[in-house]
Amino acid sequence: MARGGASVEIRGLTKSFGAQNIWRDVSLDLPPGEITALLGPSGTGKSVFLKSVMGLLRPEAGSCVIDGVDMVTASEAERQEVRRRFGVLFQDGAMFGSMSVYDNVAFPLREHTHLSESEIRSTVYDKLELVGLVGEEHKLPGEVSGGMRKRAGLARSLVTDPDIVLCDEPDSGLDPVRTAFLAQLIMDVNAATDATILMVTHNIELARTLPDNIGMLYRRELVVFGPRELVLTSQDPVVEQFMEGRRQGPIAMSEEADTTIAEASASEDHAGGGTALLTRARRASEPVAAPAIPDQLTPSDGSVREGALRHRDRLVGTDPADLLTVGGREEKAPLPPPPRTTAIGRGIDLLGDVLALGLEVLRLSLRRPYAWRETIEQFWFLARVSILPAALVAIPFGAVIALQLGSLTVQIGAQSFTGAASVLAVVQQASPIVTALVIAGAGGAAICADLGSRTIREEIDAMKVLGVNPVQRLIVPRAHGAVLVALLLNGLVSVVGVLGGYFFNVVVQGGTPGAYLASFTALAQIQDLFVGEIKAAIFGFIAALVAAHRGLNPKGGPKGVGDSVNQSVVITFLLLFFVNFAITTLYLQIVPAKGA
The missing domain is CATH 3.40.50.300 (P-loop containing nucleotide triphosphate hydrolases)
Known part of the structure; x- marks a missing residue:
């Protein structure tokens, strides 16, 4: 120095x-x-x-x-x-809520030095003693007073001298x-x-x-x-x-x-x-x-x-x-007004920001060290909040598709194609959409709320000041977790939806089980399952990106975080339907139907 x-x-x-x-x-x-x-x-x-x-x-x-x-x-x-x-003491401490006081203070040393754990321990306790927090190091920031959080933040700001x-x-x-x-x-x-x-x-x-x-x-x-x-x-x-x-x-x-x-x-x-x-x-x-x-x-x-x-x-x-x-405080020429933006302009800017964030996530996905633990934790969290809603929504989706297509095929005398039409509609369209809606409504909302609360508590700024890229540390694991969960849920929704459609077509509408299965095997292709999984992965990635973007840019305090959560869900829904249309159109142009 x-x-x-x-x-x-x-x-x-x-x-x-x-x-x-x-x-x-x-x-x-x-x-x-x-x-x-x-x-x-x-x-x-x-x-x-x-x-x-x-x-x-x-x-x-x-x-x-x-x-x-x-x-x-x-x-x-x-x-x-x-x-x-830098050593920075933020106004409210900006402590990482999931880490103990000790781990918060040790964080910069673990990130940017090659000290052994015993050396880190010695340094951390020296700083904790300076601020009078020895004995409180095992507690989470939420378990100590605001003054203690401030003193812990000071210890963290000084730990690297x-x-x-x-x-x-x-x-x-x-x-x-x-x-x-x-x-x-x-x-x-x-x-x-x-x-x-x-x-x-x-x-x-x-x-x-x-x-x-x-x-x-x-x-x-x-x-x-x-x-x-x-x-x-x-x-x-x-x-x-x-x-x-x-x-x-x-x-x-x-x-x-x-x-x-x-x-x-x-x-x-x-x-x-x-x-x-x-x-x-x-x-x-x-x-x-x-x-x-x-x-x-x-x-x-x-x-x-x-x-x-x-x-x-x-x-x-x-x-x-x-x-x-x-300063004489004399009157100065007014600043030029900021350029006005229309709703369309703001929408284009938002899409550009989300695209830039997506490219950054893809770039950082290849950078080491990779946050395996965080990715697994995010996968498990998203799976827990999404599996049950996805399964419950898949049943009525499959039933509605089977009932509607069953009635239509009866009217045109094509009952033998009911199974194929129902299964293809579920696998190609319903499953990815249901998966994406559940991830956006449950997982995406949770991602946005988590990142938004971290933002207003200045944790994101603290990460940047401590030399840690929040995109690599927080968003990459969440995006990867969302993609993995989307693939899992898509398979689950496909199975549940097909079984639900089979039950309602055969039991409720009196269809023939053999004909239902025969038409499916005769017209379905393995590519149909692949395109459904590809859609699900893309939809999960988009849901995570939009949620992360809104979580990193809330306006105001807790109310701003709530508004960002609502915005993330609505924006994700709109993007998913547009992207689904584009992928489906492209697939039908590239992959010929079986038997064509």
């Missing part, structure tokens, strides 16, 4: 979601090896900023260069390589005593590793005593950034109000009220020829009496941090105006 941590240079970064601009033209440098706190009212996009630095979100403009790699324009492979140097540490509200869910211990822990980590640390927090006491540098986002821009000593003595009204936590000032309860106050202030500036704006900027860069600055935390072992030495050297003999970035 390079001393002084990693260099992070951000220039002109701009991020929007649709027509809503989050922040724009953000520029700053994170001093290597120093601790930086990012502040701002709720809803100003601080967590979005962290995810943009990680490369999890793609800004529309600007750059974020980490030791020479631009996380905005780099390829996913390049971003993945840089992320392995990263040179960039990003913390999203590390104190949330912690009581004041444990917050104080956490702040000291972050200071000690910086002293021991010289890592570059960026944390988002609302805790003013933490912001006053822990970081070397402070930045603040407000009304879609970076209003101030610089050394702690200068920001804490700033006389900027926004900074003063936020740091003092008082109601009086330009920050109101809502963004709309903030805008009203800002517009009034802008009118004053305009009337005064801009002198008020210049005065605020000048005052913000003028430090006041030193006693107003609280003492900064120091390492618990009494050592002197290298980052603190570099920080002091930057302050000595440098004009404060060169160290402090002050």
Whole structure:
């Protein structure tokens, strides 16, 4: 690891979601090896900023260069390589729900090192002891409190001794005593590793005593950034109000009220020829009496941090105006509106995304190591939730087909062909469709709900940051499991459907058993069974892809996950009927009917 941590240079970064601009033209440098706190009212996009630095979100403009790699324009492979140097503490911990606390903390070491299990155990227990979780390591994340999950997430973020540490509200869910211990822990980590640390927090006491540098986002821009000593003595009204936590000032309860106050202030500036704006900027860069600055935390072992030495050297003999970035909050030209998309356009985009995901799954299916255990688990899970519904649906399907075709053949005097028509309809059409509908309605819904909940709990983002491709780890096993289950269910539905059709044709309609079987053997081909299995495999693959895509892209919280589940089922049904028509047409053109 390079001393002084990693260099992070951000220039002109701009991020929007649709027509809503989050922040724009953000520029700053994170001093290597120093601790930086990012502040701002709720809803100003601080967590979005962290995810943009990680490369999890793609800004529309600007750059974020980490030791020479631009996380905005780099390829996913390049971003993945840089992320392995990260230690990230997500806002809610982002622990993997199916793993114990111990396995969560050990996960990065098992993925990216060749340490023995005994060495991993020693390292993991060192980090668990740091965060006070020894004795809780055997529990699942759902069995511990939110504060414990946060501390476990911190242990996982530190287990590889990263040179960039990003913390999203590390104190949330912690009581004041444990917050104080956490702040000291972050200071000690910086002293021991010289890592570059960026944390988002609302805790003013933490912001006053822990970081070397402070930045603040407000009304879609970076209003101030610089050394702690200068920001804490700033006389900027926004900074003063936020740091003092008082109601009086330009920050109101809502963004709309903030805008009203800002517009009034802008009118004053305009009337005064801009002198008020210049005065605020000048005052913000003028430090006041030193006693107003609280003492900064120091390492618990009494050592002197290298980052603190570099920080002091930057302050000595440098004009404060060169160290402090002050945003004037002047009105800027509006961003161009996002291109409008029609329902057809959105549908085409969705199909393109699903196709791209399918190609990625096929590519990663050949990459090692292959997740055999996960594939078997997914196969067994999908089989358990699908077998009984498929068998129950197959009986009425086979019966309806047999009754309808039986009545039709009687009317046209072709009773001898009833068996062949019924069996071919079941094997070629009904079985694959029933299989796909069951997988989409039961298995696909479960896949979508599982991935959707992982997404909103930030587990997917955690995987990416830990250098693990979620497509390879989560989606490939589910897609393969769905294909295997589809093949199994198709055979089951075919047998049940044929037997059901035979029973209703012979018993209910009085057909002849010998004629039923004879017509089937005379006209059916082995290719008919093959095409049914091929359809089932394709349908199962499609159902898994659509479910995975919607699960990875829910909008909102739990309600968004529920909406994604509904969407995945409906979209899968529409795609399956279209694909079934295409495959059937192609098959009839290529394979001639028996006896033709």
